[in-house]
Amino acid sequence: MSAIAVVSSSVGAPPQDLDAEQSVLGSILLQPASLLEVVDFLRPEDFYRENHGQIYRAAIALQEAGEPIDNVTLGSELDKRALLERIGGRAQLALLQEQVPTAANIERYARIVKEHAQRRRLVSAGQHIIGLGQDVALSAEEAIDQAGASVFAVGSDRAERSxxxxxxxxxxxxxxxxxxxxxxxxxxxxxxxxxxxxxxxxxxxxxxxxxxxxxxxxxxxxxxxxxxxxxxxxxxxxxxxxxxxxxxxxxxxxxxxxxxxxxxxxxxxxxxxxxxxxxxxxxxxxxxxxxxxxxxxxxxxxxxxxxxxxxxxxxxxxxxxxxxxxxxxxxxxxxxxxxxxxxxxxxxxxxxxxxxxxxxxxxxxxxxxxxxxxxxxxxxxxxxxxxxxxxxxxxxxxxxxxxxxxxxxxxxxxxxxxxxxxxxxxxxxxxxxxxxxxxxxxxxxxxx
CATH class of the missing domain: 3.40.50.300 (P-loop containing nucleotide triphosphate hydrolases)
Incomplete structure (x- = not known):
């Protein structure tokens, strides 16, 4: 697996880092308690690949229910949601775990995933702002107000913990x-x-x-x-x-x-x-x-x-x-x-x-x-x-x-x-x- 870093996406491709996404999921399988380090700021929708988000969502569900998280229980949870085959089966879960040598860096991996998710949302907000600027039904002040709200929403979940x-x-x-x-x-x-x-x-x-x-x-x-x-x-x-x-x-x-x-x-x-x-x-x-x-x-x-x-x-x-x-x-x-x-x-x-x-x-x-x-x-x-x-x-x-x-x-x-x-x-x-x-x-x- 290639080294994980925040890098610029190629022209035209949405910002993403699939290696980082896989490392977050592998870390959770390797050490389930590591989920607590990231769950308060990393959301399922932050994952670029939908399958990765579904796996993460299932892990959160197990954690909230007080159930253990491992290949068997996570596979069962995904199967109940009719998603197991879609994500690649239990073999894919095993592969995710094998790709990560330690869960010690999960917060770093999660921050990278979050960074790219925020950049994607910023791109989306920019496209929305362009539309606001072209909407003649809005006054300039109304458009500016809505544009500011769009940008604020992108970074509103970056506040410090405690x-x-x-x-x-x-x-x-x-x-x-x-x-x-x-x-x-x-x-x-x-x-x-x-x-x-x-x-x-x-x-x-x-x-x-x-x-x-x-x-x-x-x-x-x-x-x-x-x-x-x-x-x-x-x-x-x-x-x-x-x-x-x-x-x-x-x-x-x-x-x-x-x-x-x-x-x-x-x-x-x-x-x-x-x-x-x-x-x-x-x-x-x-x-x-x-x-x-x-x-x-x-x-x-x-x-x-x-x-x-x-x-x-x-x-x-x-x-x-x-x-x-x-x-x-x-x-x-x-x-x-x-x-x-x-x-x-x-x-x-x-x-x-x-x-x-x-x-x-x-x-x-x-x-x-x-x-x-x-x-x-x-x-x-x-x-x-x-x-x-x-x-x-x-x-x-x-x-x-x-x-x-x-x-x-x-x-x-x-x-x-x-x-x-x-x-x-x-x-x-x-x-x-x-x-x-x-x-x-x-x-x-x-x-x-």
């Missing part, structure tokens, strides 16, 4: 400089809130935990506090943030850790003492093993693949998702029923919790139903676009702050309502909410 918090803190401190110039015997992982832990026993491996509430209640703040607490206890955490950027999350972490007003931090009005506290907080946070992925438009397959990769490489013990309704289902565009799409995402998250044996803390929106009631406290029936959310969750925790509706009703007090607990009691834990710090903390213990 970044360690130590790297992100450097950017956070730079942003701050610019503004200034202008535990307790639990069976699971502690939330950091002892009354909540008393109800839940801590976050348990394999559990899907839904953290829900109406807008403004502090759902993101809560799961970020839970994540920081886990990391402080030595548990690596993966955060998939589809609503807030990495920078916004880091800013919140810094303010909470340093106990500095988020408003003063954002406005650049910190005094010397506060700046010192921020610097110390950055030093402490930089030692945490927290990984943040803020790719917009993340789909369930890419999320699961990245979580598996981080489990394999970093040993993550908690997965945080903010929030469920922003994750694209794998059948997006094929099924007009949004509830069914969210149900599919929910099943993926629950399966991921079981597979990785980690708690998955997933934020969810609520419907407007509480606004219509005298008692605004959420109920399980309020879960928005639930589908299987309520059924699939092992634990449902509602975040509720009475003062949001009545400023004089228990100001500074929030309720963590455990509305569903598959393996324990339900109930309500009262905690303190420091709005200026965007932080939940324990109330002082009462003497018995």
């Amino acid at each position: 970044a360690p918090i130590s790297d992100l803190l450097v950017d956070a401190m730079d942003r701050l400089d610019s503004r200034q110039e202008s535990g307790r015997g639990l069976s699971g992982i502690s939330s950091g809130l002892y009354d909540l832990d008393a109800l839940t026993g801590g976050w348990q491996g394999g559990d899907l935990v839904i953290v829900a509430g109406r807008p403004g209640m502090g759902k993101t703040t809560a799961v970020l506090d839970f994540a920081a607490q886990a990391c402080t206890a030595g548990v690596p955490v993966a955060i998939f943030s589809l609503e807030m950027s990495r920078g916004e999350l880091i800013d919140r972490l810094l303010c909470g850790k340093a106990r500095v007003s988020s408003h003063r931090y954002q406005s650049g009005g910190l005094n010397d003492d506060e700046l010192d506290r921020i610097a110390r907080a950055a030093g402490e946070l930089g030692n945490l093993r927290m990984f943040i992925d803020d790719r917009p438009g993340l789909d369930e397959l890419a999320l699961a693949a990245e979580a598996r990769r981080l489990k394999l490489r970093e040993g993550i013990g908690v997965v945080v998702v903010d929030y469920v309704q922003l994750i694209h289902g794998r059948r997006r565009g094929q099924d007009p029923d949004r509830i069914q799409e969210v149900s599919g995402v929910t099943r993926t998250l629950r399966q991921l919790a079981r597979e990785l044996d980690v708690p998955v803390l997933a934020v969810s929106q609520l419907s407007r139903a509480p606004e219509q009631r005298t008692d605004k406290r959420p109920m399980l029936s309020d879960l928005r676009e639930t589908g299987e959310l309520e059924q699939a969750a092992d634990l449902v925790v509602f975040v509720y702050r009475p003062e949001y509706y009545k400023p004089d009703d228990n100001p500074g007090i929030a309720e963590m309502i455990v509305a569903k607990h598959r393996n324990g009691p339900t109930g309500t834990a009262e905690v303190r909410f420091r709005k200026e710090l965007m932080l939940f903390e324990n109330l002082a213990r009462r003497e018995a």
Whole structure:
């Protein structure tokens, strides 16, 4: 087999590298776990040869079903799809495996395949843009807008996977400089809130935990506090943030850790003492093993693949998702029923919790139903676009702050309502909410 490299295609031929495609497939057959290294960015449609894409798609199907991948199982899967003979039979699968001496370079091979796929899409986009330029029914501005969208779509899946918090803190401190110039015997992982832990026993491996509430209640703040607490206890955490950027999350972490007003931090009005506290907080946070992925438009397959990769490489013990309704289902565009799409995402998250044996803390929106009631406290029936959310969750925790509706009703007090607990009691834990710090903390213990 010839050496694999990204080379210019001959004139008139679409960009392609069949050797690289074969090497990706051979690597998967040689070492099935290597599929996790590429599945989040390499799609079946990225393969130039359709047969190669079909083989790759079948391998993904086996991986998602938790089945082993080898010549026998892959051949059987292709046979079920009436594709085995079309791709050349089991002999072709054996040949693919024999052509690759090691699976160590699969990511390099996959990047080459992806590179050529993007070039083919760029050629297609160029042809589309020519058509836009010749379409007299469109204004020049409309044509330019559609042309830009076409080019953007070509590279929209090239975003980074995740970044360690130590790297992100450097950017956070730079942003701050610019503004200034202008535990307790639990069976699971502690939330950091002892009354909540008393109800839940801590976050348990394999559990899907839904953290829900109406807008403004502090759902993101809560799961970020839970994540920081886990990391402080030595548990690596993966955060998939589809609503807030990495920078916004880091800013919140810094303010909470340093106990500095988020408003003063954002406005650049910190005094010397506060700046010192921020610097110390950055030093402490930089030692945490927290990984943040803020790719917009993340789909369930890419999320699961990245979580598996981080489990394999970093040993993550908690997965945080903010929030469920922003994750694209794998059948997006094929099924007009949004509830069914969210149900599919929910099943993926629950399966991921079981597979990785980690708690998955997933934020969810609520419907407007509480606004219509005298008692605004959420109920399980309020879960928005639930589908299987309520059924699939092992634990449902509602975040509720009475003062949001009545400023004089228990100001500074929030309720963590455990509305569903598959393996324990339900109930309500009262905690303190420091709005200026965007932080939940324990109330002082009462003497018995």
